[in-house]
Amino acid sequence: xxxxxxxxxxxxxxxxxxxxxxxxxxxADVFNITKQEAVEYFKELQAEYEQEGRGIVIRQINQSFQxxxxxxxxxxxxxxxxxxxxxxxxxxxxxxxxIVAYKQPVTKGEIEAIRGIRCxxxxxxxxxxxxxxEKGRADTVGRPILYGTTxxxxxxxxxxxxxDLPEIEDIENLVSGYIAEDAExxxxxxxxxxxxxxx
Numbered sequence: 001x002x003x004x005x006x007x008x009x010x011x012x013x014x015x016x017x018x019x020x021x022x023x024x025x026x027x028a029d030v031f032n033i034t035k036q037e038a039v040e041y042f043k044e045l046q047a048e049y050e051q052e053g054r055g056i057v058i059r060q061i062n063q064s065f066q067x068x069x070x071x072x073x074x075x076x077x078x079x080x081x082x083x084x085x086x087x088x089x090x091x092x093x094x095x096x097x098x099i100v101a102y103k104q105p106v107t108k109g110e111i112e113a114i115r116g117i118r119c120x121x122x123x124x125x126x127x128x129x130x131x132x133x134e135k136g137r138a139d140t141v142g143r144p145i146l147y148g149t150t151x152x153x154x155x156x157x158x159x160x161x162x163x164d165l166p167e168i169e170d171i172e173n174l175v176s177g178y179i180a181e182d183a184e185x186x187x188x189x190x191x192x193x194x195x196x197x198x199x
Contacts, residue, residue, distance in 0.1 A: 007031050008041050021064035039063065096122045097131060101153070101165055105135045105146035123147070131156070 015022055028038035042065045046058040059068045069077055089097065096119050099111050111119050126132040135148040159165065
């Protein structure tokens with residue numbers, strides 16, 4: 001049977017790895033101890049962190065425990081995580097990016113047909129930001145360039161793959177403003193995911 005020191009050390013690693021509130025019963029089952037024993041060990045760890053004035057504290061939520069940052073350090077964390085100058089994609093850039101994301105591979109001509117206006121400048125900006133890239137050429141007259149999104153797009157918008165994009169049946173409605181309810185949710189989702197981008 002593991003001793004208290006070993007269990008507390010393991011609990012500390014489990015809290016770090018789990019991220020979300022860790023239920024004391026789930027932690028107890030790992031070591032075949034009672035839920036109450038697990039709670040006591042978590043509280044001992046909590047007291048040790050507090051006594052040392054650590055930047056990480058252990059928060060209790062009902063019978064679960066979680067690592068969180070010390071409240072007094074909020075301003076420092078905010079200063080670190082907030083860029084000095086945050087810029088978002090313009091509405092036109094977001095529209096073009098949405099079309100590329102949902103229609104890819106897609107040509108400039110197809111994008112312009114949906115939006116009703118030219119998109120050369122916006123596309124150049126998206127390519128410069130490495131959000132969009134050439135993906136080959138279409139088997140049509142003139143063999144126009146096909147465009148698609150990049151891994152940088154996925155990273156910046158928090159997607160694992162293109163399959164994570166919210167379903168939108170009609171991209172034209174998303175762009176035109178005559179937006180169906182599901183498309184509106186998709187547009188809002190992409191707007192919310194904008195990172196430190198400027199076009």
